[in-house]
Amino acid sequence: MWKRRKRARPLPLELCDLCAATFPADEAVREYVPDSSSAHATRDRYDGLRLLTACREEHLEELRETYRRRPFVEEELWAAKITRALTTGPPALTLTQLGCRTGLHAPEIRRAIAWHNRHRQTREQ
Ligand SMILES: [Zn+2]
Known part of the structure; x- marks a missing residue:
């Protein structure tokens, strides 16, 4: 009897905001930082906050530093x-x-x- 091969489900991927590497979403490190250029598409209580996504802690720290220096x-x-x-x-x-x-x-x-x-x-x- 023929058995259908189950296709592997594609893992949800994330993109690092710093180096643009793609990696599994569950490995992402994330943090909200103040950013006056950011208005959330649907939740206005997040206005003025930007969600950073990085492939590792060091890249998140570089991103944090960039937004720390940016005037609000x-x-x-x-x-x-x-x-x-x-x-x-x-x-x-x-x-x-x-x-x-x-x-x-x-x-x-x-x-x-x-x-x-x-x-x-x-x-x-
Ligand atoms: Zn990265």
Whole structure:
């Protein structure tokens, strides 16, 4: 009688944020670090935190150090929240709607937009 060969299940893999090596997900070392450029796709309580994934502790430490030196800028975080609101769900057409979707007040939205525009200009030069 023919027996079907069972195919080996592929192991879930992870990618190291530092060296880009792939490795089994259960061997990953992970940690959240403060990062004002990071707005979580679905959980806004994780806004301002970035989940680092590394292949080993030494690489996680290098990544930690990089984010430790990176300034945490409130306007950058607000801009990330605005970008998320504008790229997901129904369009926000007014400042009030944008405020409801982001939890930000109008002055914060204005400062975030000004920050975004300043950084867009410096990137384009
Ligand atoms: Zn690595």
